Amino acid sequence: MTEPVAFPQNRTCPYRPAPGYQALAERRPLSRITLYDGREAWAVTGYALTRRLLADPRISSDHSDPSWPVANAAAAAARNFGADQKKVIGRLTALVGVDDPEHRARRAVAEAGFTPGLIDALRPKLQAVVDRQVAEMVAHGAPADLVTAFASPAALFSLYEALGIPREDQEYFKQQTGQLFGPAAVTAYDELVAYLTKLAGQHPTDSLLDAYLAVVGDRGTAEVLQLVLIMLVSGHHTTSSSIAIGASALLQHPERLAELRADPSLLPAAVDELSRLVAVTDGIQRVAAADIEVDGTTIAEGDGVFFVLSLINRDEKHYRQPEVLDWHRPDPGDHLGYGAGPHECVGMDLARAIMEIAFGTLLERLPGLRLADPAGEIPVQPGESFTGLVELPVTW
Template sequence: MTDTVVFPQDRTCPYQPAPGYPPLAEQRPLAQVALYDGRRVWAVTSRDLTRRLLADRRISSDRTNPEWPMMFPSIAAAVSDAQQKVMKIVTALVGVDGPVHQARRKMLIPNFTIRRINALRPMIQEIVDQQLARMIDNGAPADLIPAFAAPVPVTVLYRLMGIPDADHRSFERLSHQLAAGPNANEAYDELMAYMSGLIAEKRRNPGDGVLDDLLTKPGATGDVEHEELVSTLVLQVAGGHGTTGTMISLGLFTLLQHPEQLAELRADLSLMPTAVDELLRFVSIPDGVTRLATDDIEVEGTTIRKGDGVFFITSVINRDADVHDAPNSLGLRSSSARDHVTFGFGAHQCLGQSLARVTMEIALGTLLQRLPDLRLAVAAAEVPFNPTAGFEVITELPVTW
């Protein structure tokens, strides 16, 4: 155990773990860290133990539990009505356990299978082509995030879910206000009203999106109540694209800082599927996955007690030397590239991971193919980034070509 490592810590490089985390890697598979208030919690640092514990029913995702560990004082403080509303949406799927979670997840699983997502490749390619054409027409230099990385996954997800094209901008605006803005209350009410109205319309006139399938196929929504259905769908549509956009921008930035690997990928785009997973592993956007022990758990000669907070520190786990031959290097041909936990594991593993992978493959592959001279328009040290609530985010990515 260690008395010195505080969690979470800011990174000093967008694709490297925080510099204070090496002691955690040395203590695999389990360490103790201190939160902002001094509370000691467990830090899981090995891939194998992570998979074991995330599949254990005694490891809970229930954020309504009063013992739930908070990473930041701003989250632990008395929350506003708007923040409570946001939390209600967030917990609609990822913050519940057991039969409730299973019912909501079961409702969505058929719509995110690898087969269905692969069938969307032509549509995703069309969206990528259109967005890239706009960026090129507007001329260099450009900020890749608003010009390409952010709008591509937004449009892909909205089309998949069945949000009418005419509503994309207003829905995105409300989603942003809900997450961060003084009008979060109003945004919540508008989003819920919009989704309720869209559900009613699609029941009358169904199309071919995920929402349409859920609302028209007998038994598709199971025993999920109307309010639960609305909250779950708002979560999927409003929150299911941000990390993909971040990975497109962070993935490109990382490749630009590794010119040999970038040249290798440009020369052989068939490496892209492995490269995407290696970038997901190497960058590790989420710094940690939070859970709570609901019973004593004996692991590796140690007891995680009931009520203990448990953090799965992704940026350390994804560089487990027992799994990866060169854990701190970017290897686009790595046979262990997919052995990461960036999408979680077990019952709460990310439903949209196949969509994220395919979107990244097509977006990054098209960028590298169509813009062979794509490069940063500023020095790498001038690219601004910040960790936001445990997620690594580049805020601007100036590029030229």
Template sequence: MTETVVYPQDRTCPYQPAPEYLSLVEQRPLAQVTLYDGRRVWAITGRDVARRLLIDPRISSDRTNPQWPAMFPSIAAAVRDARQKVLKIVTALVGVDGAVHNARRKMLIPSFTLRRINALRPKIQEIVDRQLDLMIENGAPTDLIPAFAAPVPVTVLYHLMGIPDDDHDFFEKQSYQFISGSNADAAYDELMTYMSKLIEEKRRNPGDKVLDDLLAERGATGDVGDVDAEELVSTLVLQVAGGHGTTGTMVSLSAFTLLQNPERLAELRADPSLMPTAVDELLRLLSIPDGLQRLAVDDIEIEGTTIRKGDGVFFITSLINRDEDVHGAPNSLDWHHNSVRDHVSFGFGAHQCLGQNLARVTMEIALSTLFQRLPGLRLAAPAEEIPFNPTAGFQVLNELPVTW
């Protein structure tokens, strides 16, 4: 058997693919890599093949399948052993296939339409301005992540979801403990108790948030008397886990990247109308979720290769998003071409991220406001000394010291 690249690999630069992945580019559109336990899985690196497979019903997202390929031993242990509640949350939407997934996704779609998200722009701007006011008041230098990049998306998301302002800290703490596995059982029980009370309050005083929509949907189908609090917790916690963490990371890493590309940043400051396009180019180039996991549940013939039933399939987004057959200058930051939205940073097909409209608009407003209000914003430490690390397949800056 030929030697393969170990997957995943750490990046040496937060906005460049891991150097060891470059050999996979030469084998595009698909190759094989080796996981921590020696298991060989398929690595998809070409955009067209990735899109074909991501809409193929023979490619499964079912994390309860015993053949599911785990990226890390900690994830394998979580699935195998004690944290079945965590698994139940994860499989509430992204970890199921077919009719069950379609029904749950359909329930959420109206809450994340572009029209609805655009209607939130004034509120998002208010949240961004308030957080930036506080950051400026506290003075420079500061760590941009806790001061701005992290709190903005979570506040926006909780507002959309319908979590009352006074409960944000509680929900954030319990969600983190649950997802991280620290005291997960107790956090799960706390969330269930909280959600049951919130459902009762929403019944008495309905509003116009996502939770209200979900309750109204149950009412329309005659189930309002027996609302599944566990399913609602699953939905909300999953949105929190998949939403604010990734968007906050994108805001911080985008700010870092733009500060490393002063000519591009000057363009955005001179013409703020470029920011929506720039957001997609940053999503493409940064590719913070470095891989999407799937499992083949039947044999698949593609590009002269057979992916066998039971094979793990990983979509390496940092390479797919730099497919030179799609992007003329795949390794450079450039929003002056027509392929900026040709990326899979939000996935593709049935499991494409529901919150992508919210993420785009939040990033656009946060980054535009940050750089317009702080024209002197700059790093407060040498770029090479700013720590970062991949966390469960996501690229994360540990801190981002800035001044102005």
């Protein structure tokens, strides 16, 4: 056995794997890693093996499993929260943190909201949110931090609009959701549920909330409200980080940027290619519920498994020139940035729409947009298997 590689490690470039993952890339598709507490686990880094394992029922998403792997001390501390806080966290992971048949039943409701027709109907609302954020950033003046001035609020308020949260209530909602993983989690959760219960009675049209209610009826209102909060918690940071890091990648590829400005019809493919390259969710966690044989190697029952997307999406056996930003690939949407199998991101088409509108509006409204600091000085959030930027200074 080769020496395990420490996981997770910090990226030095926002859209490239951590330099210390080179050994994992060389050992594709499966190798050993060591977590922060010395526990060993498996890193999956091959595209084909990822598709196979994420569809295997022996690869469990059950967060309550005592063998569930944690990537850092903060995640470990959350497992020692009090009973009330754990109950809230359990509700907020009730879609991604359970297995079938429970997962299948909840996902069926969640999928009912994400129809192509509804997402198309939401586009004018999403455009209005993005237009407002760009206008506020421009009014504030250059230079600006694209993370706090644009990417984060554009993603968050777009989700609010999609879910049917009225604009006048969005700041209140932001304050309450910000407390869901802190000491006031129970109070915040109860207040949010009370608010959503009242909102559900009004059936906001052209919204995910209304689409969910139409599927389950009044008897399923509690389940729908839980789904709404899950969407907010799981969807905001991945989308905002994809916008911020995707923008940093585009601004370092001026020839690609010019091509998009000349032909906006390329935006859908560009969003997928940026999602492949960025891979913000860099370590999808699972636990083996039974022994699994992989080409003569055994992933034993109880072993932790991490799917390292920054390497999976650069597998040379699947992608030609994987380090190149190229949205002219035959199928730019076949990346695994949204996962795969039963737990593939249910909101990925909404995320794509938000990013497409965000990038398109930035390119149109700010033709001179560029980095305000050298690319090598862009600060990446440290120590996580989820990647984000501390800030992204830009000017125009």
